[in-house]
Amino acid sequence: xxxxxxxxxxxxxxxxxxxxxxxxxxxxxxxxxxxxxxxxxxxxxxxxxxxxxxxxxxxxxxxxxxxxxxxxxxxxxxxxxxxxxxxxxxxxxxxxxxxxxxxxxxxxxxxxxxxxxxxxxxxxxxxxxxxxxxxxxxxxxxxxxxxxxxxxxxxxxxxxxxxxxxxxxxxxxxxxxxxxxxxxxxxxxxxxxxxxxxxxxxxxxxxxxxxxxxxxxxxxxxxxxxxxxxxxxxxxxxxxxxxxxxxxxxxxxxxxxxxxxxxxxxxxxxxxxxxxxxxxxxxxxxxxxxxxxxxxxxxxxxxxxxxxxxxxxxxxxxxxxxxxxxxx
Amino acid sequence: xxxxxxxxxxxxxxxxxxxxxxxxxxxxxxxxxxxxxxxxxxxxxxxxxxxxxxxxxxxxxxxxxxxxxxxxxxxxxxxxxxxxxxxxxxxxxxxxxxxxxxxxxxxxxxxxxxxxxxxxxxxxxxxxxxxxxxxxxxxxxxxxxxxxxxxxxxxxxxxxxxxxxxxxxxxxxxxxxxxxxxxxxxxxxxxxxxxxxxxxxxxxxxxxxxxxxxxxxxxxxxxxxxxxxxxxxxxxxxxxxxxxxxxxxxxxxxxx
Ligand SMILES: Nc1ncnc2c1ncn2[C@@H]1O[C@H](COP(=O)(O)OP(=O)(O)OP(=O)(O)O)[C@@H](O)[C@H]1O
Ligand SMILES: [Mg+2]
Numbered sequence: 264x265x266x267x268x269x270x271x272x273x274x275x276x277x278x279x280x281x282x283x284x285x286x287x288x289x290x291x292x293x294x295x296x297x298x299x300x301x302x303x304x305x306x307x308x309x310x311x312x313x314x315x316x317x318x319x320x321x322x323x324x325x326x327x328x329x330x331x332x333x334x335x336x337x338x339x340x341x342x343x344x345x346x347x348x349x350x351x352x353x354x355x356x357x358x359x360x361x362x363x364x365x366x367x368x369x370x371x372x373x374x375x376x377x378x379x380x381x382x383x384x385x386x387x388x389x390x391x392x393x394x395x396x397x398x399x400x401x402x403x404x405x406x407x408x409x410x411x412x413x414x415x416x417x418x419x420x421x422x423x424x425x426x427x428x429x430x431x432x433x434x435x436x437x438x439x440x441x442x443x444x445x446x447x448x449x450x451x452x453x454x455x456x457x458x459x460x461x462x463x464x465x466x467x468x469x470x471x472x473x474x475x476x477x478x479x480x481x482x483x484x485x486x487x488x489x490x491x492x493x494x495x496x497x498x499x500x501x502x503x504x505x506x507x508x509x510x511x512x513x514x515x516x517x518x519x520x521x522x523x524x525x526x527x528x529x530x531x532x533x534x535x536x537x538x539x540x541x542x543x544x545x546x547x548x549x550x551x552x553x554x555x556x557x558x559x560x561x562x563x564x565x566x567x568x569x570x571x572x573x574x575x576x577x578x579x580x581x582x583x584x585x586x587x588x589x590x591x
Numbered sequence: 592x593x594x595x596x597x598x599x600x601x602x603x604x605x606x607x608x609x610x611x612x613x614x615x616x617x618x619x620x621x622x623x624x625x626x627x628x629x630x631x632x633x634x635x636x637x638x639x640x641x642x643x644x645x646x647x648x649x650x651x652x653x654x655x656x657x658x659x660x661x662x663x664x665x666x667x668x669x670x671x672x673x674x675x676x677x678x679x680x681x682x683x684x685x686x687x688x689x690x691x692x693x694x695x696x697x698x699x700x701x702x703x704x705x706x707x708x709x710x711x712x713x714x715x716x717x718x719x720x721x722x723x724x725x726x727x728x729x730x731x732x733x734x735x736x737x738x739x740x741x742x743x744x745x746x747x748x749x750x751x752x753x754x755x756x757x758x759x760x761x762x763x764x765x766x767x768x769x770x771x772x773x774x775x776x777x778x779x780x781x782x783x784x785x786x787x788x789x790x791x792x793x794x795x796x797x798x799x800x801x802x803x804x805x806x807x808x809x810x811x812x813x814x815x816x817x818x819x820x821x822x823x824x825x826x827x828x829x830x831x832x833x834x835x836x837x838x839x840x841x842x843x844x845x846x847x
Binding site: 351367374379 | 593596597600601604607608611612673674675677678679680681682683684689836839840841842844845
């Protein structure tokens with residue numbers, strides 16, 4: 264099998280010097296041995312909490328960082344030794360509003376990067392028009408980027424990443440700051456890219472997005488892959504569990520620990536949703552923990568209580584929690 | 592052909608971007624007037640009209656040099672601050688090809704400073720613009736700008752490799768003005784500065800421009816200027832390869 268992305272034992276340590284009088288070198292082991300292969304045309308998701316090492320992994324694969332150890336190849340080309348071959352074949356889109364020439368228009372920016380990335384002169388006009396259409400910026404291309412909203416900049420980033428029709432595209436939180444309708448368009452675009460043979464490596468914090476789009480997902484935390492599989496396979500990790508969701512107001516901080524200790528309970532988490540807090544309790548499917556949980560939350564104002572099948576997000580929470588228990 | 596097109600389009604792009612900066616606009620208008628004034632008052636004492644034109648050319652070359660030193664020398668830093676450095680480095684090209692459009696844009700801004708200084712000198716102080724070699728002058732100006740773009744590449748990479756580059760940059764501006772004879776004729780500097788001056792492309796560029804205005808053999812100086820610049824470009828290209836690798840190893844492409 265011919266892979267678009269191959270990584271073996273990738274590691275990356277950041278060294279930074281702190282202190283001035285007595286300089287000290289601090290080391291952060293951001294990625295600690297990542298192995299993965301992504302097939303051509305596959306849509307691969309990289310999920311994980313903040314600081315897990317997702318961006319670092321992507322930057323090693325797209326040649327911006329040299330790995331501290333391990334090797335990686337893109338379409339068979341080594342990311343350290345055959346940089347130019349790799350760069351010809353990849354696109355990179357990151358979340359956030361930096362990385363564009365603010366004082367110039369979107370069209371100026373796209374023309375410049377098309378030239379720089381080696382798009383043949385005769386194709387540039389057509390390609391840029393297509394991409395402006397794709398990201399719905401047609402009609403706004405002659406405005407300066409400094410006047411763009413966050414979502415518009417994000418869409419411009421995406422257009423730029425696709426200019427040279429890369430075989431492999433790295434999307435690092437591309438949907439950050441994009442409104443729900445634009446996010447849906449973006450998902451359609453990404454799905455379409457993969458359907459037409461482009462390999463996509465995507466990171467996102469939106470589980471539903473990953474679930475809908477990805478052929479396979481790697482969950483990474485503490486710089487290591489904790490689980491890898493199709494969304495369905497990952498969901499199976501939560502098989503044999505049930506999820507209890509309780510709307511509550513003013514859950515005391517120590518309550519979660521107590522909940523976790525209840526017999527039959529596997530995970531407990533609380534999440535703020537505007538005014539209301541949502542307590543999520545994962546338990547063994549055959550244990551009925553509802554009465555115990557509610558007894559522990561005695562005195563807390565309770566809203567709706569629902570019991571449901573686990574989702575990908577629940578599986579993700581379980582994987583991350585298990586990993587941090589091992590690390591602790 | 593394709594590379595030339597990229598260099599030209601890239602240069603125009605960066606020129607346009609700089610010309611939209613409020614800071615640069617100020618220096619575009621103000622600096623040449625100051626330089627023209629400086630030229631006139633510093634040299635009026637010695638006032639043969641021919642000297643005045645020479646002084647204006649010398650002052651204009653200072654503008655070229657400032658723009659190469661601060662613009663080209665800081666080119667990599669600037670892109671890093673703007674957050675565009677990573678996207679530039681992802682281009683499937685040699686690093687020198689990525690940065691040359693930027694330093695050439697700086698050279699071109701410098702050449703504007705030179706022409707504007709001359710124009711203001713004419714408008715404000717009535718400096719006679721009668722060139723000894725009216726045809727050699729524009730050629731010399733163009734070659735000088737290109738050579739400064741090339742020299743800028745070497746500076747851009749050295750400034751990254753040398754720690755405390757900013758202090759280095761500030762310390763470098765005046766010595767090089769003097770050394771390359773933009774303000775004073777080289778002959779009036781101490782003898783040890785001679786070999787250093789002879790190694791700088793700016794020396795020969797300034798000399799070619801002076802010869803084009805005041806008379807003398809323009810082409811040998813211009814030729815030397817071009818040759819030294821080509822060497823600078825080669826060294827700069829090598830240094831940039833090193834700079835790129837180092838930045839990828841140390842994770843300094845992005846603004847941490
Ligand atoms: N340039 C750097 N210098 C030092 N440490 C860094 C640098 N970049 C990242 N790190 C550290 O490496 C670790 C992994 O960071 P990384 O950006 O890869 O995480 P991430 O998974 O992308 O997180 P997020 O979801 O927040 O984007 C973090 O602890 C971070 O602080
Ligand atoms: Mg990240």
